[in-house]
Amino acid sequence: MPRFTDADDVSWGFTPAERTRTRAAIAELQSIRARRAKLDAREAELLAGVTGIALDQISRDPNGSDYAFPIRSMAVELALALKESPRAMQGRMDRAWQLVERFPVTHAALAEGRITDRHAREIVAAGADISRPEARVAYETEIAALAEHATPHRIKDTAKQVAERHQPTTLAERHERARADRRTFVEDLPDGMAMLGVIGPAPAVHGAHDHLTQTAQAVKRDRRAVTRELDGIEPAPDDPAYAKYTDDRHLAQLRADIALDLLLTGEPTGHDLDRAVTATIEITIPVTTLVGLDDGPALLAGYGPIDPDTARRLAADATGWERVFLHPDTGALLTVDHYTPSAAQRRHLLARDRTCRVPGCTTRAKHCDIDHTIPYSRGGPTDVGNLAALCEPHHTMKHHSPWRFRHLGHGRLRFTSPAGYDYIDSPPMIFTGGPPAPF
Numbered sequence: 001m002p003r004f005t006d007a008d009d010v011s012w013g014f015t016p017a018e019r020t021r022t023r024a025a026i027a028e029l030q031s032i033r034a035r036r037a038k039l040d041a042r043e044a045e046l047l048a049g050v051t052g053i054a055l056d057q058i059s060r061d062p063n064g065s066d067y068a069f070p071i072r073s074m075a076v077e078l079a080l081a082l083k084e085s086p087r088a089m090q091g092r093m094d095r096a097w098q099l100v101e102r103f104p105v106t107h108a109a110l111a112e113g114r115i116t117d118r119h120a121r122e123i124v125a126a127g128a129d130i131s132r133p134e135a136r137v138a139y140e141t142e143i144a145a146l147a148e149h150a151t152p153h154r155i156k157d158t159a160k161q162v163a164e165r166h167q168p169t170t171l172a173e174r175h176e177r178a179r180a181d182r183r184t185f186v187e188d189l190p191d192g193m194a195m196l197g198v199i200g201p202a203p204a205v206h207g208a209h210d211h212l213t214q215t216a217q218a219v220k221r222d223r224r225a226v227t228r229e230l231d232g233i234e235p236a237p238d239d240p241a242y243a244k245y246t247d248d249r250h251l252a253q254l255r256a257d258i259a260l261d262l263l264l265t266g267e268p269t270g271h272d273l274d275r276a277v278t279a280t281i282e283i284t285i286p287v288t289t290l291v292g293l294d295d296g297p298a299l300l301a302g303y304g305p306i307d308p309d310t311a312r313r314l315a316a317d318a319t320g321w322e323r324v325f326l327h328p329d330t331g332a333l334l335t336v337d338h339y340t341p342s343a344a345q346r347r348h349l350l351a352r353d354r355t356c357r358v359p360g361c362t363t364r365a366k367h368c369d370i371d372h373t374i375p376y377s378r379g380g381p382t383d384v385g386n387l388a389a390l391c392e393p394h395h396t397m398k399h400h401s402p403w404r405f406r407h408l409g410h411g412r413l414r415f416t417s418p419a420g421y422d423y424i425d426s427p428p429m430i431f432t433g434g435p436p437a438p439f
């Protein structure tokens with residue numbers, strides 16, 4: 001209960017009416033806070049509910065769908081309906097699901113208006129790593145009681161300390177947590193070099209390094225044996241000609257060359273890596289097969305007929321090759337199309353789209369993929385009227401979810417969500433001078 005200044009002691013103070021109004025305002029603000037907390041708890045319940053629907057969709061998928069797609073798709077569904085960015089919405093869904101499914105005591109305190117959403121957020125964030133349910137309940141019971149009487153900022157620090165006390169600390173559990181952080185990274189170095197790092201479980205990393213050492217030693221031995229066989233001689237190690245008969249790379253250099261070989265080509269050949277390995281394949285696909293009208297076979301040059309599904313997949317995945325349309329009966333050349341947009345088309349799209357075209361997504365267009373709205377494999381042309389910038393997560397979502405994207409002309413796109421809502425989005429740049437120039 002606040003204490004009030006005695007108006008007789010100082011030159012200013014509350015009149016009785018001001019005091020009454022202030023107290024009424026405080027009471028109503030507290031009531032608004034409590035009601036807002038209840039609404040936040042209900043909102044979390046709804047968000048956790050739809051997250052649950054996405055998780056059910058994942059478990060129903062016989063192909064074991066990637067975790068990301070139904071969740072990502074649901075995030076866009078909600079983001080469009082609620083006018084938020086998809087990324088912010090996915091964060092909200094994650095937090096809501098955590099709160100409702102893993103922190104029931106905190107959720108109940110929010111639903112009863114005893115703590116605010118900001119308190120709940122700090123409690124969930126600090127306790128997210130506590131894997132044992134009993135330990136988690138003990139943690140949140142303790143911290144939620146404290147949160148009723150403290151600011152969210154204060155709770156943030158306290159929650160970490162309380163979580164630490166309830167944290168399981170066996171080596172196995174710590175390892176499990178550390179394991180989740182395994183990753184690769186690239187760091188650029190001066191003089192045209194770069195570093196590739198792998199963080200993984202110690203036995204696997206040491207095993208891999210040992211494998212590189214053994215392979216490097218074998219490559220060195222092989223080189224010497226091959227050279228000796230060719231020349232029929234083997235100079236002594238102190239002979240100046242010795243170097244010619246052996247691989248002059250240090251073990252460390254060989255290890256690096258072999259590691260990159262393995263990652264780039266799958267073969268530990270230990271050769272110089274300046275040569276880029278490229279493969280070119282030539283496939284002739286009947287246009288009627290490509291657009292799915294029939295299942296006529298495609299021809300792989302130097303091999304023969306291949307099945308239409310593989311051909312369509314190759315047509316969709318291929319980058320940088322030309323599509324030659326032949327008339328199905330006469331074999332006459334109809335048109336030539338490139339899968340890869342031209343530099344002019346790319347510039348046009350960067351200017352038109354500015355960002356990923358999923359409404360609310362802020363990924364800059366220059367960091368996006370350029371997507372064929374109607375897939376190239378189904379006959380969609382490489383034309384700005386069929387191309388749109390999509391960030392990698394939303395590009396893969398489009399291909400692995402029931403979202404339907406459609407060009408309406410002038411860069412306008414219609415998005416039809418899996419739940420059946422239509423949204424129309426115009427690119428940020430408005431074209432006023434008629435249709436965009438053809439390419």
Ligand SMILES: [Zn+2]
Pocket residue numbers: 356357358361362363390391392393394
């Ligand atoms: Zn995006």
